[in-house]
Amino acid sequence: MSASPFLSLSGAIELPGLNDRGVPSHYGSPNIEQRALERGQAIVDLSNRAVISITGPDRRSWVHSLASQSVADLAPGVSTEALFLGPQGRLEHAVGIVDDGETLWMLSEPESASALIDWLTRMVFTLRVEVADRTEEYARIGLVGDAIDVEAAAPSGIPLSWNDPWGSVLPGGWQYAEGDHPSVDWTWREVLVDRASLSALADRVRSGELRAAGSLAAEALRVAAWRPRQAAEVDEKTIPHELDWLRTAVHLHKGCYRGQETVAKVHNLGRPPRRLVMLHLDGSESVLPEHGATVLAPKGDDEREVGHITTAVMHHELGPVALAVIKRAVPDDLELVVLHGETRIAAAQEIIVPPGAGATAEVPRLPRLGVRTRPGR
Structure with a gap:
């Protein structure tokens, strides 16, 4: 895939080691870009992220049988998201989904797209479906709201625009977070455009007709909305409950799928072993911890390792914050x-998934059975 034309724009900086290599991280003013993006006045180049298509008359029922979300009756143009889990319920792939009436489109992380396509292809068997990587044909552009006009590709007549469902709990979902949720104003969407039109879109930014924000701005807004992302928050142990992903990516009452037993058991009877929090970081050291940085908690006169940073950002209003x-x-x-090399950063928790999450089933307690005695004793 050729380099993004957005990297040639004035001030474009691509930072190493981020989840969004190949696109601009910022254009010189990350906080100003955040504000513009939040107001719906800027676009974000996401052209490095993957686009997968599934065609054929069995596409929706087939994906429905494999994924955590109910998509069998997904109407054309309606957006949702789904997880593909391992046999033990661990999260392997997270995708955004929209169907245009002829093709089901999946939005995937670039690093996992190849493995996802390989696995889906192996699961086709005799069904009438075809899986294809369409990343060379279509690019993703991120926006907030609908104030900016970016022409979406429409190969079947319906514009390919994915509206992130994170702003509310979908039917069949469940929210562990308590109280007001910061995603209430989250109106993130991604438009699929013909990749050949990226240069013209970058020219509109260059001319001043459009404004661009870097991926750092998008990540900062995502963290503030408590929105998990596979490339950042997921590791080899992750189950959906830990990230409060039952809100929008899991339908608790659909039919069987791989990993469903774990989803139901933890939700109804157990508790997730880990939980997602937002950390408000002490900014006096003027550093942000890296992905994977160790989180410590006091234990008596000592400390113990209790987790790790998944995404740390500088938010234009909240200051330095992180998901962990x-x-x-x-x-x-x-x-x-939080440890950042030799630097210790104090961190205060804002609860996303509470310690008491899970165990939602009202299981009656059995009476204790005493020792039986013979009549008259």
């Missing part, structure tokens, strides 16, 4: 410490 996955049993009022 920590052990469920960590008290929710405990002050934590």
Whole structure:
């Protein structure tokens, strides 16, 4: 895939080691770009991310049987998202989904797209479906709201625009977060455009007709909305409950799919072993911890490792904040410490998934059975 034309725009900087290599991280003013993006006045180049198509008359029922979300009756133009889980319920792939009446489109992370396509292809068997990587044909552009006019590709007559469902709990879903949720104003969407039109879109930015924001701006807004992302928050142990992903990506009452037993068991009877939190970081050191940085909690006169940073950002209003996955049993009022090399950063928790998440089934308690005695004793 050729380099993005957005990288040739004035001020475009691509930072190494981020989840969005191959697109601009910022254009010189990340905080200003955040504000513009939040107001719906800027677009984000996401052209490095993958686009997968599934065609054929069995496409929706087939994906429905494999994924955590109900898509069998997904109407054309309606957006949703789904997870593909391993046999033990661990999260392997997360995708955005929209169907245009002829093709079901999946939006995937670039690093996992090849493995997802290989697995889906192996699962076709005799069904009338065909899986294809369409990333060379279509590119993704991120926006907030609908104030900016970006012409979406429409190969079947319906514009390919994915509206992120994170702003509300979908039918069949469940939210562990308590109280007001910051995603209430989250109106993120991604438009699929013909990749050949990317240069013209970059020219509109260059001329001043459009404004661009870097991927750092999009990540900062995502963190503030508590929105998980596969490339950042997911590791080899992740189950959906830990990230509060039952809100929009899991339908708890659909038919069987791989990993469903774990989803139901943890939700109804158990508790997720880890939980997602947002950390408000002490900004006096003027550093942001890297992905994977260790999170410590006090234990007596010592400290213990309780989790790791998944995404750390500088938000234009909240300041330095991060999403982190920590052990469920960590008290929710405990002050934590994040290690950044030799630097210790104080961190206060904002609860996303509470320690008591799960175990939602009302299971009656059996009476204790005493020792039986013979009549008259």
